[in-house]
């Protein structure tokens with residue numbers, strides 16, 4: 287899931303300076319779970335902006351706003367309210383924010399900061415577990431990603447900074463390489479750690495990336 | 507004899523360390539270099555240590571060489587991608603610098619530019635392999651070099667790492683990748699160090715034991731709390747606390763430790779943390 291955090295309200299208001307008519311678009315998926323773009327948050331935002339003298343032309347929760355076809359459909363359904371709006375306030379991730387602009391052609395203001403791809407550990411608790419490197423090696427590291435659990439992204443074992451099981455970067459971070467070591471040991475797979483792993487192939491993550499699924503290619 | 511030859515001949519070696527200044531005034535470090543000249547076999551030059559931006563280790567390594575001191579050029583993976591690392595290693599070679607000590611490097615969040623982008627494109631094991639590749643006349647992507655460098659490649663190992671097994675796994679990988687000598691984290695407990703040596707004896711490689719001067723009881727406590735793999739026993743801290751002259755005591759403890767390490771390690775690496783003036787006295791006291 288894409289983890290987002292609402293921006294400070296002052297920042298949002300700064301982006302809306304001189305703007306009168308706002309269309310608020312939330313997200314029924316990740317941002318709902320993150321409590322940054324679900325029904326409650328969108329309604330709260332409506333009240334807040336009204337309190338700052340804005341005219342809200344509509345509030346909508348799109349499902350999801352990162353899907354171009356959904357955005358286009360919702361844009362048709364909400365043509366009047368969108369035409370009246372000066373901007374759309376996107377209460378979803380950066381992907382949603384972009385797709386809303388792409389699908390509506392309107393000016394868009396992000397209401398959130400998009401943080402990471404994460405696991406929902408329990409309600410309201412999210413943890414970053416994958417850095418989208420394009421070359422997954424989790425099989426070699428017992429399921430813990432060295433590019434994510436180790437802030438240095440080391441591929442061949444711990445650095446000299448691990449102390450009391452914690453990473454040198456912060457006492458709040460478990461050393462990723464100790465997690466990998468303990469897990470591999472548990473699995474009886476320490477030989478995987480003993481192997482020298484080659485440098486990461488960063489050409490697999492040159493941006494912007496695009497994917498066309500093979501099955502779709504054949505159809506078209 | 508170069509460091510490489512001394513390693514091969516199993517000579518007992520003394521190395522020390524100089525930290526380049528923040529800025530261009532190299533007067534003090536050159537004075538330190540002159541003090542160390544003839545007394546130590548080589549001097550490490552740190553690479554923006556603790557992720558604090560400083561004058562470059564390559565330039566200072568070359569300055570040491572011009573002073574007649576053999577440098578050990580420290581090269582971290584923190585700030586350079588694989589193109590810059592290889593390019594700097596080749597630069598070292600043409601400047602007559604043979605010894606390269608490969609380190610991961612501290613995370614920038616620990617230093618004085620915490621906003622910096624951490625690089626770590628290669629890790630220390632991969633960087634050692636890369637230097638070996640350059641020696642073979644090819645670069646990391648397999649392209650032919652016009653003129654191949656010759657290095658003496660060093661790495662670090664932390665005998666006090668807890669747990670020690672992952673550290674030993676990495677040590678073995680560094681060795682397999684081509685490391686020719688190892689400098690260790692500061693040793694205070696010689697008995698514990700002896701146990702470590704027992705574990706790595708089978709590899710028959712060159713281990714140079716680290717000596718970090720204890721400048722004050724507070725510093726000792728700080729290191730115990732914050733520096734990975736450092737254990738300064740209370741007895742030692744009490745000894746420093748009770749000393750009339752802290753510098754004399756630092757010299758005494760370092761010299762004593764060096765004497766005890768002599769049969770165990772193939773050398774000592776003295777990290778004086780700014781007290782390089784004391785190094786000749788330490789060596790005198792240790793009978794070296």
Ligand code: SF4
Pocket residue numbers: 415416417418419420421422423424431432433434
């Ligand atoms: S190796 Fe890590 S960053 Fe790469 S795809 Fe797998 S989990 Fe994600």
Ligand code: SF4
Pocket residue numbers: 435436437438439440443444445446447448449452453454455460461462463464613
């Ligand atoms: S302490 Fe562990 S997690 Fe932190 S940078 Fe070093 S190896 Fe990575």
